[in-house]
Amino acid sequence: MTDPALITPRRPADVLSLALDWVYAGRKVAIATVVETSGSSPRPVGSNLVVDGDGNFEGSVSGGCVESAVVGAAQDVIASGAPALLEFGYSDADAWAVGLACGGRIHVYLERIE
Template identity: 60%
Template sequence: MNDNEDILATAGAWAAAGEQVAIATVVETWGSSPRPAGSQLAVTMSGRMAGSVSGGCIEGAVADAAKDAMRSGTPKLLDFGISDETAWQVGLSCGGKLTVFVEPLA
């Protein structure tokens, strides 16, 4: 079983226990990105998280978007672009871009 299957299994267990759950998946990267495309983060409405889409530097923003997606039932496509000049302000050591798809589980 790979890491993403572990995340999906965890998300499934949370959903089976009655939690609202969303999955965030890195769908594209460019430049400096701490996690490759395919990396996943599971988020519950109560704030539980498993996995990672960035090594920690944008997880909070992704978790907030996941909660919005759970409330609305609408998936979201998030773009994070960081220039070299502002990278340290958000916790990235170098510039880069990544796109994350966030979808609530039914």
């Protein structure tokens, strides 16, 4: 069996085309998009994350700070079909709260693929 690490990818890494592959495979899919940033933020407006109904995800909307919260919120969006606009800001009071360590603020739009 071929070592998976040696398998050549077949096309440029791109979250949106991966999302479409997941849809074709019959998975329930939501796409998260960074629609607004202020201050220091690791990923620019337009960055995407794709999530399926089992919580699998690819891509990013931050440096890893808020992805878990987005994946969690995506389950509601996938179940209900209603899009959501999430806001994340700086959080240092509680190490477990969801926030951006860099001090920035981002808005993330979550939508189900119909």
